[in-house]
Amino acid sequence: xxxxxxxxxxxxxxxxxxxxxxxxxxxxxxxxxxxxxxxxxxxxxxxxxxxxxxxxxxxxxxxxxxxxxxxxxxxxxxxxxxxxxxxxxxxxxxxxxxxxxxxxxxxxxxxxxxxxxxxxxxxxxxxxxxxxxxxxxxxxxxxxxxxxxxxxxxxxxxxxxxxxxxxxxxxxxxxxxxxxxxxxxxxxxxxxxxxxxxxxxxxxxxxxxxxxxxxxxxxxxxxxxxxxxxxxxxxxxxxxxxxxxxxxxxxxxxxxxx
Numbered sequence: 185x186x187x188x189x190x191x192x193x194x195x196x197x198x199x200x201x202x203x204x205x206x207x208x209x210x211x212x213x214x215x216x217x218x219x220x221x222x223x224x225x226x227x228x229x230x231x232x233x234x235x236x237x238x239x240x241x242x243x244x245x246x247x248x249x250x251x252x253x254x255x256x257x258x259x260x261x262x263x264x265x266x267x268x269x270x271x272x273x274x275x276x277x278x279x280x281x282x283x284x285x286x287x288x289x290x291x292x293x294x295x296x297x298x299x300x301x302x303x304x305x306x307x308x309x310x311x312x313x314x315x316x317x318x319x320x321x322x323x324x325x326x327x328x329x330x331x332x333x334x335x336x337x338x339x340x341x342x343x344x345x346x347x348x349x350x351x352x353x354x355x356x357x358x359x360x361x362x363x364x365x366x367x368x369x370x371x372x373x374x375x376x377x378x379x380x381x382x383x384x385x386x387x388x389x390x391x392x393x394x395x396x397x398x399x400x401x402x403x404x405x406x407x408x409x410x411x412x413x414x415x416x417x418x419x420x421x422x423x424x425x426x427x428x429x430x431x432x433x434x435x436x437x438x439x440x441x442x
Contacts, residue, residue: 185250190207191206193205193411195306203439203442206435209424211225214433218239220421226424229243233433233434253290256269256294258281261282262317263280264327283295285305286440289440290442296435297436297437298416298434298435299427301318302347303345303346303397305345308344308408313440315331324366324368326369326400344410348437349437354390354415355390355428360387360389363375363391397409
């Protein structure tokens, strides 16, 4: 795996004792729909998508070389549950949730995505980190707010966030149900800025998850928000996208205390 195969967050103010990265679809050994989009080996990290488990294991081993500890892979369910990453690993029961936090050195919070929005969190005092998986259901259901509150209970002070690769506002087609879900989640707030009518389908919208995430984070007191520049659906040669391809792999977003 080379440096070009990774996304290193451009994250102003990130404390020096915090490490963070996101993977792409390149740099691994997966083939077929899980490849790198150019006929080479893909770095699919998801065991639940139909890929050869041995190839996924090799991909995870390649990622592991870059990390201080084993990623805390949780069973993501499109909800708002927050897990202590230190309780995830071999010999532990499978933990369901859509976010994790860590307060110990070398404990790696990890999220798998292929269009959903990964959000990494950092306490600016360098004491607590977190990662959240925010599909539209989890985003509307409060997974970002739950993550921030869990970090504060764990001792975090001022928190900043980085929005990782996700389906962008020119590609995320949604129906009235998604608009209505965010209207309910943000009563009294004009959410129209994050939705525009689809130019070809009157019953559809194009939704901006990055804008919705920023709004929710700001309402929770998080003002240092970086990222939100990579679209998984349109950057075909760089990212997996479920909406675009159906059968596809998963990339990861990870953060830890050094």
